[in-house]
Amino acid sequence: MTLEDTTGSAGGTTPPQDDYLERRALRRGSAGWLLLTGLGVAYVVSGDFSGWNIGLSKxxxxxxxxxxVLMGAMYACLVFALAELSAILPTAGGGYGFARRALGTWGGFLTGTAILIEYILAPAxxxxxxxxxVESLGLFGLESGWPVYLVCFALFIGIHLWGVGEALRFSLIVTAIAVAALVVFALGALTDFHVDGLNDIPVDGEAFGANSWLPFGLLGIWAAFPFGMWFFLGVEGVPLAAEEAKDPVRSMPKALAISMGILVLLAVMxxxxxxxxxxxxAVQEAGNPLVVALQGDGEPTALSRFVNYAGLA
Known part of the structure; x- marks a missing residue:
């Protein structure tokens, strides 16, 4: 061990990387690949219900x-890299732990900060x-959604305080409902599918390269990037549950790969x-695009209400 391994720039001492990982050795968890796969899909599936559609307006x-497609390719590379890393270094720090091991304390700090920003803004x-x-359902007579925000945060925090294992099982059940709702939605919506509806946004004649498929030109692709990743944002958080996995070396890569496959299918559908x-x-700026796609400006149907309630779940 060299002096650089133990001495910081300010004259203090910094634990060596190997010692850092040893002191964060995993406990024996109870989650198998199925629960971890459910967690991976649960991180992301809400993005299928809303958020992505704003990219249509861009x-x-x-x-x-x-x-x-480009965001999916990036996340596929990220997920498979994390799958390998989580098998080699099964620590509960996820991307933070990997970056700290490879890039040192400051590399880990910057990576961890970025991850925290992501997981603070996404739930908001x-x-x-x-x-x-909730507003589209007219529940509780609410005309504003802010009370719902507070209730949701309190509910989610309470579930996680109950226990990570319980939260994973609860998440798996809710995710199964959400995925089933997306399948039902697609089957119902595809009965009214019209190719002309895909490119009915007016073309901006002043935009470079604009046409009916790219109404805002080539720069519109760049503007849509933040919304294209809504179909995948969050799946990289699965390695954070490594401490809850029975066999992270085997279950983590399997869960990541299956999660990504499911998310790609749901995104296309x-x-x-x-x-x-x-x-x-019609759906480019809707807060509840799946409901709008099913009922438009008309009266709610049994199918649109089912998708709406599942979206809340």
Whole structure:
């Protein structure tokens, strides 16, 4: 061991990397690959219900489709890299632990900070969309969604305080309901599918490279990037549950790969069904795009209410 391994720049001491990992050795968990797969899908599945559609207002169907493919490729590379890393270094720090091991204390700090920002802002956005779904149902006579935001945060915190294992099982049940609702939605929406609806957003004639599929031009692809990743955002958090896994070396890579496969299928299914059923222009700025795709401006149907309640779940 060299002096650089133990001495910091300010003259203090910094634990060596190996010691850092040893002191964070995993306890024996109880979660298998199925629960971890459910967690991976649960992190992301709310993005299928709302959020992605705003990318239509930035890049149109073509712009958002290209952005989604590129984001999917990036997340696939990220997930498979994390799968390998979580098998080699099964620590509960996830991306933070990997970055600290490879890049040192400051590399870990910057990576951990970025991860925390992601997991602070994403739930806030999701709570807003939950409020939109509550308003569309007319529940409790609410005309504003802010009380829902507070209730959601209190509910989620309470579940996690109950226990991580219990939270994983609860998450798996709710995720199964959400995935089933997306399948039912797609089957219902595809009965009204029209190819013309995919590119019904008016073309901006002044945008470079603009056409009916890229109504805002080539720059629309770039503008749609933040929304294309809504179909995948959060799946990289699965390694954070390594301490709860029975056999993280085997179960973590398997769960990550299966989660990503399921998310790709859900993304393609939801994207085409929602835009083709009612038109890209109708759902581009909706807080509850799946409900709008099913009922438009008409009266709620049994199918739209089912999808709405599942979206809340």
């Amino acid at each position: 890049g149109g169907f073509g712009g958002l489709a290209i952005a989604t 956005a999701i709570s807003i969309f939950i409020g939109d779904y 939801t994207f085409f069904a929602a835009t083709g059923a009612r038109g890209a222009a």
